Amino acid sequence: MTAVAFLHSRAVRRVLERASRAAGMPAAIHHVDDEGHEGRKLGGCGQCAACAYIAKLPGGADACQASRVRSSQYALSVTKPATFLCHMGFACVSVPALPSTGQRFVLTMGPYCPAEAPELLMEDAMRGLVALGHAKMPFFPVPLTDINHIRGESVPALAEWTVDAIAQLWQAEQADAESAEPTDSPRGKRTRGRPRRLRSKSPDTSPYRGAEIAAALASGDQTLARTLVKTGIAEVDTSAELQLSARRARAVALTSAVLEAAERAGRNTTRSWEEFPAFLNAVRHAAADTDLVKAVMALLSPLVPRRQTDxxxxxxxxxxxxxxxxxxxxxxxxxxxxxxxxxxxxxxxxxxxxxxxxxxxxxxxxxxxxxxxxxxxxxxxxxxxxxxxxxxxxxxxxxxxxxxxxxxxxxxxxxxxxxx
CATH class of the missing domain: 1.10.10.60 (Homeodomain-like)
Incomplete structure (x- = not known):
């Protein structure tokens, strides 16, 4: 499977949907060539009302793309997340995606409003509107309520988690493709038959035991839930120097699996998703498994019935x-x-x-x-x-x-x- 086909896959879309929901903002992946030309969107979900309105104005879509491309080029040059303000003054983040392929894919998340200065959102939006030649108005033409207010440092963490999750899927896809080759066939030679489709794991085959942990929390058995979380995080097969990084990624994936399982069981996970950006920050600064378990259990605590909570x-x-x-x-x-x-x-x-x-x-x-x-x-x-x-x-x-x-x-x- 090519990288482009992979980014169009259902599994990648699920990761983007999960990231978009956790961040409360749109997410999209584009390809940007060496000369700064951006291709069509390869994957993504969501669009805020303000961006949809601006895209319909003369020059609006071009201005948005120009802002995104400049940030994408910078992110690709430094190989890390780049926070930027678009032509409307909205905050966004760009981060390289699948750098191992050698192709210039970039994930962009936003817009969002830094929680440190929420009062600037309307002012910046009105200024950007006038810059596009729009007539001055006493207020923005569409509501800005769907632009999430979030702590500034949380969004780069969310973006990095997203591209890490996509990279892990890509590595698994490559490993599966290699293992599917007949041992007596030349490496890379395609065999006949229908092409294999990349599928995300079903709830029953998830390695994170999300349903079991969700069930333990629902029954109020936090001891069992903590044990399952601890075991799930520890099940990492990698080199010693990469082990903590891998366990951090696994903690995030495990937590997402638990929340999804809880949703399928009819539980309300809104509060946990709202706290997800702060959870990612805690995971990034975790120095040991105990820190990771503590962060996971804190995020999942709303799933415990009220009578069982403190x-x-x-x-x-x-x-x-x-x-x-x-x-x-x-x-x-x-x-x-x-x-x-x-x-x-x-x-x-x-x-x-x-x-x-x-x-x-x-x-x-x-x-x-x-x-x-x-x-x-x-x-x-x-x-x-x-x-x-x-x-x-x-x-x-x-x-x-x-x-x-x-x-x-x-x-x-x-x-x-x-x-x-």
Whole structure:
């Protein structure tokens, strides 16, 4: 099977669909030649409403392709993911696919909006629209709600996982093709008969035991599930120097298999897929099997029936999401309690038990945590950072920051940049 035919295969499409779902954004593979000419899409899925609208405008599709080609050429030259802003100001990522073939295939994922600066999405989109000659409008012509807000470093990790999964399929396809050759025939000589089609493994033949793990989680037997996960990750037959890398890839594939099996059984996997980018980051930084097992079990924890979970921790996790979702607006205990279906006293009890903080202190802590992220990942001024986390007085912001961190926001940023 040629590389082009392989990229058109159903198995590759399943990988792209899984990646697109995990990332919450479209994914596509193209070929880009040495002169910067892009061929037709070889595989992919999804398109956001904004991109579909832009593609219909004069010059829109060409501008999109030009942005993609420039990034693809750079990614091919450095052989690693390249993050770029398209002509509309939307963030995307390009990464070489199947480099072992010697052909210039590139996977592009996007658009997405970095979670660190969500307020810039509409502004950039309107600017890009005007640059294409579109009349100025008070708002974008189509909703931008299907452009996912995701942490910036997560998307390159997702893209790398995707091309690694495709590469493993390609290696398996090549090995199967070689083993299918008669031993007395010259290498590479085609035998008669119908061409063999590449098929993705069915649920019953998956080597990851996804259905068994999903069933263990559904029954609340986390000990059995953890044992199966640990065993599944350890079943890697490769050289010692590549073993950790291979186990990381296997952990991701195993987790995907479990989520798919859970879906077939009618379980709700939405929360796990939403957390998939963060899971990939954890896998990338895993230093041992114990780290991988911990990351997998954390992602799969929503599959355990609520009565089996730690109610205390689950309430706090829901509380974190609810409060962060309200920033930078004012956060009221009564409103949050009503949203979570809890009594305000119950929430304050959980906070005191876990952190020893009152609700107002807890909210202040989350605001400072968000501010630290903005100080690390953006060049926003201190006053702007304060505003974006809901503290309108810069001096008060500095006072609160120093109270929690022991240094000023300026000192924190400088410390982070110098790596001290």
């Amino acid at each position: 109610t205390h921790d689950s309430v706090l996790a829901e509380l974190d999401r609810a409060v962060m979702g309200r920033m930078p607006e004012a956060v009221q205990l009564g409103e949050i309690a009503e949203r979570l279906g809890k009594h305000p006293t119950a929430i304050t009890h959980h906070l005191q038990r876990k952190y020893g903080l009152s609700f107002s202190q807890y909210v202040a802590r989350l605001r400072i945590d968000k501010a630290k992220e903005l100080l690390r990942r953006t060049r926003l001024g201190i006053g702007e950072v304060a505003t974006r986390v809901g503290i309108n007085d810069q001096s008060n912001f500095t006072k609160q920051f120093r109270k929690f961190e022991g240094l000023s926001p300026v000192q924190y940023r400088e410390q982070y940049r110098t790596g001290r």
